[in-house]
Amino acid sequence: MSHRYLTFIKAINLTFDHISLNVAMVLAYYFEGKENTFFIENINYLPIVLVFNFTWLLSANLTGLYEQVLNKDSIRTYRNVFKTYVIFICIICFIVIIVGPKTYFITRSYLLYSSVSFSVLLATWKLIFLAIRKSDRARLYDSRNVVIVGSGRIGVDLQHYFENNSGLGYNLVGFFDDNPDNITNKRMYLGSTKESISYVLNNRVDEIFCALPVSEKSKIEQLMSDADKNLIRFRFVPEYYDYGIKPVLIQSFGNIPVISVRPEPLENMLNRFIKRVFDILFALFVIVFFFSWLFPILAILIRLESKGPIFFTQERSGRDNDPFMCYKFRSMKVNDDSDKRQATRDDKRITKIGAFIRRTSIDELPQFFNVIIGNMSVVGPRPHMISHTEQYSELIDSFMIRQFLKPGITGWAQVKGLRGETKTTEAMLKRVEADVWYLENWSFLLDMKIIFLTVWNSAKGDENAF
Template sequence: MLSDLILINSFFIAFHKLSGGFLLNYVELEPYKAGEVLLLINLAYFIAVNIIPNNLAKNIVFFDKVVQRSLSFSILYIVIFTVGVYLLNVTEITLLKWVGCLLLFVGVYTLFQILLRILLKLYREKGHNYKYVIIVGGGLNGMNVYYDLSSSTYGYKVLGFFDDNKSLENALPNYLGTTAQVEKFCNENQVDEIFCTLPGNQEAKILKLINFSERNMIRFYLVPEFYKYIKRKLVLNFLQATPVVGIRPEPLQSLSNRVLKRAFDIVFSICVLLTVFPLVYIICGLLIKLESPGPILFTQKRTGLHGKIFTCYKFRSMRMNKDADTLTTVKTDPRVTKIGSFIRRTSLDEIPQFINVLLGDMSVVGPRPHMVKQTEIYNKLIDKFMIRHLIKPGLTGWAQISGYRGEIKTIDQMEGRFKCDVWYIENWSFVLDIKIIFVTVFKTIAGDKNAY
């Protein structure tokens, strides 16, 4: 937090100097205004950091999370600071300078957080800033914990194992003794944390270890037995005092996240439907009508949120045929018209789906919706396939920018798309949605070999 404050104050002072009076326009006439502005700079930080906490000190933090948090924090900070500036009337900020400040601050703060994390990892590689831990229980769970903690960049030093099964003495990386010897070892050595992987039927031993840890200020972590058969991110909730473990994190279960995603969908779809859609509809509609008889828009029943069926809109890219709802498009498909080939290759055929987004059947980003017949087939072939319908389908998604766009020829390809969809559900963030949109636009302009 201290490094954040130093960076933020230095940034605004430097930006003020370089921009010729960005913040302290009234300093010459009213010197006390400078103090008010500096107070606001720091007050906005403490408000923002309480909403999006600084997690740099955590041992296990991945760079994508550092970037995601830094972007979110810096944008929130600029918003709070700007609101404070106008409410307190301590200075004047032009729109151009505000946008310039926002972009520069986001970039500087994000790079600074990445640099701090890199320096921390380098510091740990030199043998500093470690937490010394022991693992009680040498079974499969114990070995998994050992391998997860062994990376030097995480800042953990595993001292060894304790287990009552002495036959594991030669099998474990560093066997230290039985569970009865844990207390003696901890009293004679520096131990910061205990990871216990003992099975649940050894309640007396576990309770004894917990009590010892509490009395000696050692943090105690219990690795549950179900880790043997559920190796994924889990979510811990409480019903009063009863712990309830969810088998999958779902950020979009949060009301605030759903509201944010839906608000973005509404704004984005309205902008497209009022600007791009009318022109594309007139041009494409005329060409579609001239080339083949039939409607401009093609409607098809597809599987949506929670498996519900909805009507999906597209520009018609094929000649009218009886197999439209059962056969997917293949390369050199004879049903595809010339204009249809063009609009499919450029994704213009998908633009009417912004109507679905506005109606709430779809989202801008999410798993691509399948024909009802496809859903029935893949649900029989792929275990847990319906998980992908826990959220709304999208015009584009993580699977589409990961190489799984277009025709699916094998079950392996479908499983790859399915895994990408599940990963998106478990790791959703607003920043991720923006990234997927930008990559989709870039791939559309550059050309995608799977688009046909």
């Protein structure tokens, strides 16, 4: 648990940022001299409003603008705001160039007025927020005095967590334990477990964290009962984390608590539906506006340089480890090792046009048909050759976890630089860890961030793309 107001403060920041943006857009509308038509009644501007607001949300997610809003000093706050603002303007300008300024009646003057107005309003709002935060920081931090009952390894781990995360607002007063010898720092010893309730009532302590082992069942039940009677918040720290389980999702089957080994946001049907709809729409956009005209050009170049098919198809490991045929533009000369050996730097099998399309990731474009079919997603773990799946699943315990998801054209591992040839098991382990992190932390905005970084990396060039 973090301080109670953190989520609320994030929401306030997000809300007022969007209010500043939309006020700036209205001001720009009237600065342009369109006062004869009320802003809301002009349907031509509805897409502009939606695009601007969504782009700001995406930009803020890319920079982590709303993270640690209570901890960042003024300089870091404004630096982060400026970085977000620059990314926002760049994306808007890119969108205008792609779709054309006349499509939604966006003029240069409108862009200028809205961007300048937004920068002024945004800077003013952040100044007001920082002033409020400075004047009432103590209340915002919501500092709480807590005690820990039980000084075993769980209790000590909890103590270290509080010490290393002071921003959470927990002030550890001390320990209660029936064996004082368990506590190294004697100044932290406050008494036996039976004395904890009376101490809390008489010393302005807000919460009790119980770190007793389950073998002390009777003591735990008594403490819980006494805390409830005296209106004291009681929190029990289970021993399950000793087994490497992160209890982030607890379901109740009747009165039986069931703890999931890891969170899987895409097990939620609504999240899966959102991801699938986006996959189809995005894939259709790429196929219509990019693949349609690139295909004949690349087909001619590929066939002119070397004999063989235009497309390279290979069986890859899919979701639930079900194999599927993965499509790519052929970037190598036809060879017998394609199902066994990875591409390496300066690989003689790669053609000249193949080197270009691999470096820019254009060779992956046919996989958008895999997305339409449904055996791939736009974002997800990269699909491996069947032989590599069999090899690394024996060497890395967590390797098969990545197969819970549909493979993707791009993924978190790729934008973190973990792509290309994997020469060692350690290199593959880092890629797997990134894929598992994505599985546990999926969100729609995370997918948007990965897509943006993929395009950015392709434009500037990736040294691991060969």
